[in-house]
Amino acid sequence: MLKKLAHLTLYVRDCEEALRFYTEKLGFEKRMDSRMDNGSRWLTIGLPDQELEIVLHDPTHWHREDVAEQMLAQVGKNPMWVWHTDDLHGTYEVFRQRGVTFLSEPRDVMYGTEAVFTDLYGNPYLLLQPASV
Incomplete structure (x- = not known):
């Protein structure tokens, strides 16, 4: 059975600029920041005292170029x-x-x-x- 929602993914064009916006302007904290050899990055943020983490996902290094382009086309189009x-x-x-x-x-x-x-x-x-x- 399902237990809890642990992560939400937000497509971003640039992890650093997204991290600055969410931490400096909205008060989120950085939770995880792991860089892989291929250039991909697992970067999560969350609100203090809340378990849910938001993955700031730049698909550029994670996916094939055509798939990454489709994901990047979704930047700014999340539901409210x-x-x-x-x-x-x-x-x-x-x-x-x-x-x-x-x-x-x-x-x-x-x-x-x-x-x-x-x-x-x-x-x-x-x-x-x-x-x-």
């Missing part, structure tokens, strides 16, 4: 992920000051307060402070 926060307005201001691009300002909705931002490749993320139950 939802990140919870307990202080939406504070997180919004910190992210804005760090240069994160927001597509919407904070707004109250029936399920809480939300704002949409993008990463350096244009992937959309929903920042959500859930309503109190």
Whole structure:
């Protein structure tokens, strides 16, 4: 039986620029960083105190050229992920000051307060402070 979701893969064009964005702007921490002899790299990030890891995957050295090109064509086209926060307005201001691009300002909705931002490749993320139950 399934136990838990351990990793999500995010296709990136450049591991270093993606690592800087997610750690410096969004507050993720680097978890694993292993380089193979063929130039490929296993690089994961995660939020402090959360087990789930995101694989920052540059397919260039991992796959045949045609397969890598197909994967790179998907950069910036991930479905929206939802990140919870307990202080939406504070997180919004910190992210804005760090240069994160927001597509919407904070707004109250029936399920809480939300704002949409993008990463350096244009992937959309929903920042959500859930309503109190």
